[in-house]
Amino acid sequence: MVHFKPTYSGLWIVVIELLKKISQGDRRALSKAISLVEAGDPLGLDILRACYPEDWQSFVIGVTGAPGVGKSTLISQLTERYLDDDISVGIIGVDPTSPFSGGAMLGDRIRMEKHYLDPRVFIRSMATRDLNVSLPKRVRGITRLLSLAGKDIIVVESVGVGQADLDIRNVADLVIVVLAPDMGDSIQFLKAGLMEIADIFVINKSDRPGIDNMIHNLNEVADSGNNILLGRSVVLKTQSLNGEGIVNLKQSIEACRELLESSGALNQKREDQRSIEFFELVFQELKLRLKDDMYNDSIFKSTLQKVKKGDIDPYSAVLSFLERGFS
Amino acid sequence: MVHFKPTYSGLWIVVIELLKKISQGDRRALSKAISLVEAGDPLGLDILRACYPEDWQSFVIGVTGAPGVGKSTLISQLTERYLDDDISVGIIGVDPTSPFSGGAMLGDRIRMEKHYLDPRVFIRSMATRDLNVSLPKRVRGITRLLSLAGKDIIVVESVGVGQADLDIRNVADLVIVVLAPDMGDSIQFLKAGLMEIADIFVINKSDRPGIDNMIHNLNEVADSGNNILLGRSVVLKTQSLNGEGIVNLKQSIEACRELLESSGALNQKREDQRSIEFFELVFQELKLRLKDDMYNDSIFKSTLQKVKKGDIDPYSAVLSFLERGFS
Numbered sequence: 001m002v003h004f005k006p007t008y009s010g011l012w013i014v015v016i017e018l019l020k021k022i023s024q025g026d027r028r029a030l031s032k033a034i035s036l037v038e039a040g041d042p043l044g045l046d047i048l049r050a051c052y053p054e055d056w057q058s059f060v061i062g063v064t065g066a067p068g069v070g071k072s073t074l075i076s077q078l079t080e081r082y083l084d085d086d087i088s089v090g091i092i093g094v095d096p097t098s099p100f101s102g103g104a105m106l107g108d109r110i111r112m113e114k115h116y117l118d119p120r121v122f123i124r125s126m127a128t129r130d131l132n133v134s135l136p137k138r139v140r141g142i143t144r145l146l147s148l149a150g151k152d153i154i155v156v157e158s159v160g161v162g163q164a165d166l167d168i169r170n171v172a173d174l175v176i177v178v179l180a181p182d183m184g185d186s187i188q189f190l191k192a193g194l195m196e197i198a199d200i201f202v203i204n205k206s207d208r209p210g211i212d213n214m215i216h217n218l219n220e221v222a223d224s225g226n227n228i229l230l231g232r233s234v235v236l237k238t239q240s241l242n243g244e245g246i247v248n249l250k251q252s253i254e255a256c257r258e259l260l261e262s263s264g265a266l267n268q269k270r271e272d273q274r275s276i277e278f279f280e281l282v283f284q285e286l287k288l289r290l291k292d293d294m295y296n297d298s299i300f301k302s303t304l305q306k307v308k309k310g311d312i313d314p315y316s317a318v319l320s321f322l323e324r325g326f327s
Numbered sequence: 328m329v330h331f332k333p334t335y336s337g338l339w340i341v342v343i344e345l346l347k348k349i350s351q352g353d354r355r356a357l358s359k360a361i362s363l364v365e366a367g368d369p370l371g372l373d374i375l376r377a378c379y380p381e382d383w384q385s386f387v388i389g390v391t392g393a394p395g396v397g398k399s400t401l402i403s404q405l406t407e408r409y410l411d412d413d414i415s416v417g418i419i420g421v422d423p424t425s426p427f428s429g430g431a432m433l434g435d436r437i438r439m440e441k442h443y444l445d446p447r448v449f450i451r452s453m454a455t456r457d458l459n460v461s462l463p464k465r466v467r468g469i470t471r472l473l474s475l476a477g478k479d480i481i482v483v484e485s486v487g488v489g490q491a492d493l494d495i496r497n498v499a500d501l502v503i504v505v506l507a508p509d510m511g512d513s514i515q516f517l518k519a520g521l522m523e524i525a526d527i528f529v530i531n532k533s534d535r536p537g538i539d540n541m542i543h544n545l546n547e548v549a550d551s552g553n554n555i556l557l558g559r560s561v562v563l564k565t566q567s568l569n570g571e572g573i574v575n576l577k578q579s580i581e582a583c584r585e586l587l588e589s590s591g592a593l594n595q596k597r598e599d600q601r602s603i604e605f606f607e608l609v610f611q612e613l614k615l616r617l618k619d620d621m622y623n624d625s626i627f628k629s630t631l632q633k634v635k636k637g638d639i640d641p642y643s644a645v646l647s648f649l650e651r652g653f654s
Binding site for chain 1: 645
């Protein structure tokens with residue numbers, strides 16, 4: 001699984017040693033590698049490069065929805081069902097209000113604690129800012145490292161589509177949108193674009209009033225859902241606090257996964273994701289290089305001054321500046 | 328205030344007529360102009376260009392904080408106090424859970440209704456996606472149009488820093504961060520970076536338990552706040568449901584505004600914002616042009632294929648592609 005090529009950090013022995021340890025299940029090595037990737041360290045770049053050619057055995061499940069719908073408890077329950085089958089799980093928390101990311105109430109965090117102590121589970125929370133490496137880049141890197149560490153199932157928990165620049169579709173193989181019946185917010189989040197991205201809708205806290213009405217509405221929405229194979233999204237009910245519906249959810253996930261794999265749709269999805277990743281990297285690198293060039297350009301500097309003072313509008317300034325070009 | 332220059336839509340008569348109507352207080356013209364800007368219409372571009380050179384009389388207040396802390400009710404109360412002094416107010420809602428953006432509970436929306444009907448108030452909600460024009464660009468454009476329409480105070484309500492790509496600092500003259508005492512989430516949002524951007528901290532729902540503890544903690548945090556003139560953020564208590572503390576908040580805003588204006592700090596801030604806007608526009612335009620070029624480049628196409636298949640890693644691919652350059 002681990003392949004070697006010339007490195008940028010010059011520390012190839014360190015990289016290979018680290019990856020070897022990760023694939024052998026060393027949790028400290030995994031944590032260290034993730035931290036290097038997050039920090040944008042040259043070693044982190046080499047670590048990711050060394051993960052190629054990709055040889056994925058893992059399946060990445062995105063779980064998204066408004067704060068308070070019970071995403072974390074649901075993931076916790078789902079994790080337990082996977083552990084029952086001795087399937088290992090990696091969890092990446094991107095929602096700042098989630099116990100996985102260190103947020104939420106103390107009670108939630110205590111419920112998570114048993115997973116933190118289980119060697120088959122690895123939980124990593126993501127700061128949504130203040131790091132040199134963008135969130136999608138970090139999440140992608142960490143899924144690769146978790147895959148290398150042998151996690152069969154990787155769950156990425158996030159708040160929504162535009163949230164903190166992470167579009168869950170670009171990192172997950174399957175997207176679950178979680179809702180709760182009595183939350184007005186849920187409908188708003190649906191409106192905000194979650195509707196189109198769901199492979200599976202889960203209505204959690206299904207013992208609450210309004211559930212029948214919500215299922216009715218969702219079933220209408222589901223027809224415009226994302227599930228490429230079924231043609232519509234799956235709609236399920238759960239009560240994550242007592243575990244009701246979780247086995248059913250797990251079976252649905254497995255059914256979707258089988259369909260995705262056997263039809264070739266999973267490969268297609270991952271090709272698209274890699275292609276998006278490549279474009280992002282190209283533009284990011286170009287931006288850095290152009291920024292250096294621009295600052296050394298005298299016409300650019302004088303244009304910028306005029307824009308700053310409000311003397312010319314930025315729209316006209318950009319057009320005239322680019323018309324001329326810069327060297 | 329309205330200046331003319333050659334236009335890109337070729338419809339300069341329409342643009343000038345529209346801007347004239349807006350500055351005369353025509354609400355339908357204002358709505359129409361905003362829609363054109365949001366849709367990325369060439370007319371919208373010309374409308375924004377025609378707003379230059381800038382001649383700002385308005386003051387833009389950013390109000391941010393976690394969902395549920397009472398931002399909308401606070402803004403509603405503050406708006407009433409401004410209307411008492413016959414000062415007109417424009418409100419831009421970016422938070423999808425806010426009644427200004429059509430979200431939240433019915434009760435909230437009913438409370439807003441009187442403002443919707445007052446001719447001195449203009450409320451515009453922003454979809455956070457599904458439009459061709461980026462959110463910061465739209466918000467900036469709308470603040471300019473609201474200013475042209477004579478709104479003295481413009482309030483932008485958003486959820487947080489990274490939320491849907493809007494960094495409130497880049498559009499507001501003053502940033503208010505709203506918190507509530509009993510919300511664990513509030514602390515998380517603080518951690519997520521709201522702390523450093525606040526000119527004024529408002530602890531809303533100040534009748535709730537935990538208020539003293541929160542004020543104590545906030546006063547420590549306030550020293551690392553954003554308020555350039557005072558050296559620290561201001562910390563205030565409010566109860567937006569009954570209006571307690573709102574007059575005090577309005578006075579603080581006015582004191583900050585006076586300091587910002589008299590010291591020249593406001594001008595500096597706006598110059599920085601224009602400069603950020605210019606950079607964004609330059610890169611956006613370059614990206615569009617490069618994308619066209621790249622798609623016509625055979626080496627790029629074959630590199631992309633290899634990345635798609637997972638044969639080479641995107642990091643190495645980007646470096647080797649850019650080393651070579653493309654024509």
